[in-house]
Amino acid sequence: MRHKTLQSKLFIENRAKLTSLLPKNSMAILNANDVLPTNADGSIKVIPNTDLFYLSGIEQEESILLLYPDAYEPKHREVLFLREPTEQLQIWEGTKLTQDRATEISGISNVKWLKDFPLTLRDCMLSADEVFLNTNEHRRAAAIVESRDDRFVRECKRDFPLHTYRRLALLLHQLRAVKSDLEIELIQQAVEITHKGFNRLLQYLKPGVTEFELEAELIHEYTKNRGAFAYTPIIASGKNACGLHYIDNDQVCQDGDLVLIDTGSNYGNYNSDMTRTIPVNGRFTKRQREVYDAVLRVMQASIDGAVAGKAPRDWHHESQLMMNEELQSLGLLTKEEVAQHTREKPACKKYFMHGLGHSLGLDVHDVAPGNASFAPGWVITVEPGIYLPDEGFAIRLENDILITKDGPIDLMKDIPVEADHIESIMQEASATS
Known part of the structure; x- marks a missing residue:
């Protein structure tokens, strides 16, 4: 213990x-x-x-x-x-x-x-x-x-x-x-440890660093704060990020690439779950930034849309409709392809093929009634993504949120996610190293 x-x-x-x-x-x-x-x-x-x-x-x-x-x-x-x-x-x-x-x-x-x-x-x-x-x-x-x-x-x-x-x-x-106040405090503690680990990783990342070295920075911070990996971390640079559950974590992070970090600390058996995608050299290219901002807009809108009484499947479908529009703006889908979208055959599936989120708690994919709508006290993840193997990168972003009767609360609001914020932290770290 x-x-x-x-x-x-x-x-x-x-x-x-x-x-x-x-x-x-x-x-x-x-x-x-x-x-x-x-x-x-x-x-x-x-x-x-x-x-x-x-x-x-x-x-x-x-x-x-x-x-x-x-x-x-x-x-x-x-x-x-x-x-x-x-x-x-x-x-x-x-x-x-x-x-x-x-x-x-x-x-x-x-x-x-x-x-x-x-x-x-x-x-x-x-x-x-x-x-x-x-x-x-x-x-x-x-x-x-x-x-x-x-x-x-x-x-x-x-x-x-x-x-x-x-x-x-x-x-x-x-x-x-439905999480009690005491449970939410434990999840928040796990989130705070994850935040510390991510800050440490941002200070260390640069071209030539290996994925497993980034994993080592995370476990150092988690262990020091009485935490542990909530699950095997995904540290996926370049095209590796297009494999949803890539865990080899053994490649070198190359200049100009992005690295997708899907990690979370566990504390007191309660889990957190975060994903960030960051530029290895501290700067997004124009194309990387376009795709990044598109995913961020879908994540932020999906957080706002996670309200009590909404069915998870309807929430997911709303994100697919938003993603269709973003993919069309990025030149990845045509207007005709978007018009043919159905729930059974979503237009965005080639580029956004997984679910939008899951319950979180004592299990990373926590248990919840299968046919229930969101209710106050639920803690869920929000994790849209765009995967572009032909372009050699992927973007996924993920925050943990608490659903309340007054609307969603972002438990990871203090963890850097805006592209400008991440770039400024990395540039400052590079200047002082």
Whole structure:
């Protein structure tokens, strides 16, 4: 846990929101993520299960959360199960949570060891009418690898076949889409760390620098501020930027090229997500600037258009209509091509082929109800782009915004994005280096 201890109030409030949605005499059970293997005897650093973290603040492997708000026994209404920190375990794996420390983090008073789970589960299952179990229902999830939650669903149905089972993901998507003030503060902290990293990168960039050196500047600043990469960064110079998910980050940044930086810091498991496209030598060419300003206009208009009550698909379509006009002005689309635009076959798709944005929070592509309109408390990204492989460059710009009843708030408004501002920072850095 690199970040400072978060307020247990956040997790207490999140559990209260969930239990208020559970039917009478029902229970919910969530599992931590697996520790995933690499090769030989290696393993990937533990990535917390974001649903479990949302409800408890617990990041430790093998943890289980049981919620049964109407349990006859008060001790069964909230139970957290952990690996017991034996002397042997702590010698080989380091410090593990004590029961007192887990209570301090989560606000859950009844913390038990994993060996107590089977008996507690049976006791509660024999009293509950319905059981809510969790799976990964993100619409873009491949779900190829079986998770710890998936195995538990199978085992639970085997051991208690006559119970009524319900989907917990539907409730959690509804809740997690709307961020509380405490969550917004954590996202804003991640944004501020990203800002520091970007400022550091601007000071370092010049012709001859490699993409991985820019990545190193970012991780230096993120780590120094208790953050981490929210996702593998895209540091794509020249034509590399035309590959949407280019992550090789191993090429030299050439004089006259642009470099697309898609990065974000994570803080306290909450994420930020920023994209900037900047000139390697500190100056945009005339053509680069024309395309840059076109993308910036679409981003700024799309931020203004992200209002409560609007359907995400309508918001995206509005951006496509704006992009059509910009592409026509740039000589990339004809008037006739724009006139043939439909939702199914957008005229701009050759040059702007991806979505306009996504929910952001504990996951970079955060969960949200699939058929819901924007609502106050949603945090989303806004990321239009124009990709020109024939001209050897691409422009994408991305900010994170908070939707409120009074309109959108740009959480990245202080991070340089205007072309003149970026050029002035880079020219000043060049003069003092």
